[in-house]
Amino acid sequence: MFTYFFSLAIIAFEVICCKIFFESFCDSSGENRKYKRTILLVLLIAIYYICGFTLSKWIVLKQLCAIMSTAIIMRFYFEISLVKSAVFAILYQGLLMLVDYLVYAGNSAIVSREGIVTQEYALEGNLIIIFSKVISFLCIILIKKQFGKKSTEVLTDAEWTKFLFFPVFTIITIITLLMEFQYTENEMQANALYSISFGMVVMNVFVYYLINDIVIRDAKLHEKEMLELQVKNQIQMYRSVSENFDIQKRKSHEFKNQIDCILEMLNHGEYAQTQTFLKNITENLDDRIDCIDTKNAIINAVLNQKYRTALKKEILMVFQLQNLSENQIKDTDIVTILSNLIDNAIETCEKCNGQK
Numbered sequence: 001m002f003t004y005f006f007s008l009a010i011i012a013f014e015v016i017c018c019k020i021f022f023e024s025f026c027d028s029s030g031e032n033r034k035y036k037r038t039i040l041l042v043l044l045i046a047i048y049y050i051c052g053f054t055l056s057k058w059i060v061l062k063q064l065c066a067i068m069s070t071a072i073i074m075r076f077y078f079e080i081s082l083v084k085s086a087v088f089a090i091l092y093q094g095l096l097m098l099v100d101y102l103v104y105a106g107n108s109a110i111v112s113r114e115g116i117v118t119q120e121y122a123l124e125g126n127l128i129i130i131f132s133k134v135i136s137f138l139c140i141i142l143i144k145k146q147f148g149k150k151s152t153e154v155l156t157d158a159e160w161t162k163f164l165f166f167p168v169f170t171i172i173t174i175i176t177l178l179m180e181f182q183y184t185e186n187e188m189q190a191n192a193l194y195s196i197s198f199g200m201v202v203m204n205v206f207v208y209y210l211i212n213d214i215v216i217r218d219a220k221l222h223e224k225e226m227l228e229l230q231v232k233n234q235i236q237m238y239r240s241v242s243e244n245f246d247i248q249k250r251k252s253h254e255f256k257n258q259i260d261c262i263l264e265m266l267n268h269g270e271y272a273q274t275q276t277f278l279k280n281i282t283e284n285l286d287d288r289i290d291c292i293d294t295k296n297a298i299i300n301a302v303l304n305q306k307y308r309t310a311l312k313k314e315i316l317m318v319f320q321l322q323n324l325s326e327n328q329i330k331d332t333d334i335v336t337i338l339s340n341l342i343d344n345a346i347e348t349c350e351k352c353n354g355q356k
Contacts, residue, residue, distance in 0.1 A: 130197045302339055
């Protein structure tokens with residue numbers, strides 16, 4: 001009975017590792033399909049379990065069955081092409097086989113068998129299986145760190161080092177068990193050691209998903225903060241556009257009155273006064289509303305709005321500009337980055353006692 005339960009637990013762990021491996025290269029978003037994905041994982045566990053017992057004597061056929069079932073189920077799980085899923089399935093099964101081979105090949109160097117008397121309950125076989133799976137889990141975690149999507153990018157190298165303590169400690173513990181407890185007096189002791197070893201492996205999975213959930217939650221909070229900042233900046237821009245329109249409307253009215261005044265002076269032959277009046281108007285035009293032009297409408301809107309804000313607070317802004325018409329940054333990112341940087345600078349300048 002314990003053998004069947006142990007085999008099922010190992011297979012379930014392999015399926016979880018397979019899911020993590022695929023997540024390193026595929027998008028796993030879509031919480032609304034969580035129920036469907038759970039069924040797919042359970043189905044894959046059942047297929048692995050059946051193949052493990054029915055095809056145990058045909059290793060090649062067993063591996064082909066595992067690759068095909070993995071490719072088909074993960075194709076629906078991640079909604080990717082069958083070819084892409086098949087490639088990842090081959091890579092995953094190849095990784096498992098490589099780790100198994102290296103672990104079994106290195107077992108003779110790790111465990112000394114000199115002077116061992118054969119007894120009934122040998123721990124070595126199942127402990128080697130557990131050891132191989134935790135090595136595979138560590139390799140997959142490192143692969144996800146290197147090629148993984150957004151969630152893994154948030155963790156720093158120091159945080160990754162702390163997390164890797166768990167699988168490394170598990171590996172060291174299992175090696176110790178292999179060296180010190182190759183045989184036990186009865187089956188109960190053997191099963192207890194198996195349970196302890198596999199329990200530590202399961203603990204690694206729980207720790208991984210705990211950290212992953214925390215990272216995803218932090219990423220969503222950060223995304224929410226950025227969205228709120230974008231909304232705030234957009235509201236400021238809309239308010240600035242509205243103010244600019246009102247100012248432009250008043251300027252147009254003033255300009256019409258100035259034209260009427262010029263025509264009236266010309267009709268009365270007051271050419272000298274007209275010339276002086278036009279000179280004053282020209283000087284005032286230098287203080288126009290939108291004086292910054294980068295050939296990019298979004299950047300112009302942000303810089304002109306912030307420039308007017310700075311002028312009202314008697315803060316000097318110096319610009320070194322070029323043609324930004326070919327800028328590749330998204331408009332929302334431009335608004336967020338420029339607005340946030342300049343707002344911080346303006347707030348800091350307001351605290352200055354001397355020149356701002």
